[in-house]
Amino acid sequence: MSARTVPLYRAAHGRTGDKGNRSNISVIAWHPALWPLLVEQVTESRVAAKFAHRRPSRVTRYLLPNLQAMNFVLDDVLDGGVNDALNLDSHGKALAFLLLDLPITVPDALREHLAGADEPDSFQPEPWRHA
Numbered sequence: 001m002s003a004r005t006v007p008l009y010r011a012a013h014g015r016t017g018d019k020g021n022r023s024n025i026s027v028i029a030w031h032p033a034l035w036p037l038l039v040e041q042v043t044e045s046r047v048a049a050k051f052a053h054r055r056p057s058r059v060t061r062y063l064l065p066n067l068q069a070m071n072f073v074l075d076d077v078l079d080g081g082v083n084d085a086l087n088l089d090s091h092g093k094a095l096a097f098l099l100l101d102l103p104i105t106v107p108d109a110l111r112e113h114l115a116g117a118d119e120p121d122s123f124q125p126e127p128w129r130h131a
Helices: 031-043 044-050 095-099 108-111
Strands: 003-009 010-021 022-029 058-064 068-076 103-107
Touching: 003 108, 022 031, 022 044, 022 058, 022 095, 031 103, 031 108, 044 058, 044 068, 103 108
Parallel strands: none
Antiparallel strands: 003 103, 010 022, 022 068, 058 068
16 A cells, blocks of 8 residues: 655644643544544654653643544643743644644545645655654
């Protein structure tokens, strides 16, 4: 079976919220056919690795299959929260964009459900991006 590597944003969109020093990041499939692929590849361990530079103390994934969505709760990633952080993004609103850059492998049979135009070669994160 032929497949390609693409950034997660081709298969899903996301939103970010915060409460104190905790960030919630939702990932919502663009199409129900992509949902099983997201469940398989967008795991707690991969999200924890993606945010390793922010040193989350815990990453928890909640699945919402009726919505083809998942919610990740990342503890201790907002530099102490809005009132304590010197971070320019103290609410963590940009964290969904960071997660949506996660590489995923999509079988060619599901390509029609991806958003955006196909790139000639498989996606490779830029060297400055976190893996």
